[in-house]
Amino acid sequence: AIVARHCGMEVLAMSLITNCCVMEFDSDQKANHEEVLETGKARSKDMQKLISKIVEKIAS
Numbered sequence: 442a443i444v445a446r447h448c449g450m451e452v453l454a455m456s457l458i459t460n461c462c463v464m465e466f467d468s469d470q471k472a473n474h475e476e477v478l479e480t481g482k483a484r485s486k487d488m489q490k491l492i493s494k495i496v497e498k499i500a501s
C-alpha cells in the first residue's frame with residue numbers, strides 16, 4: 442500500500458475480523474488458528490460479494 446500510494450494509486454484496504462483477542466494472560470480462552478480459518482471460510486462468500494459490488498461501483 443505504501444508503494445502504491447507512492448506511485449499515486451488509490452488504495453482500499455479491508456480486513457475481516459475472524460476472532461476475539463484474549464487480553465488476560467491467565468484466561469482459559471485461547472486464540473487459535475482454526476477459528477480464524479473457520480470464520481474466513483464462513484464469510485468468504487460475503488467477502489466475494491462485497492468486493493464484487495465495490496469493483497462494480499468503482500467501474501461505473
Ligand SMILES: O=P(O)(O)O[C@H]1O[C@H](CO)[C@@H](O)[C@H]1O
Pocket residue numbers: 472473474477
Ligand atoms: O496472536 P498469535 O500468538 O500470533 O496467535 C494467534 O494468531 C493466530 C491467528 O491465526 C493463531 O495462531 C492464534 O493463536
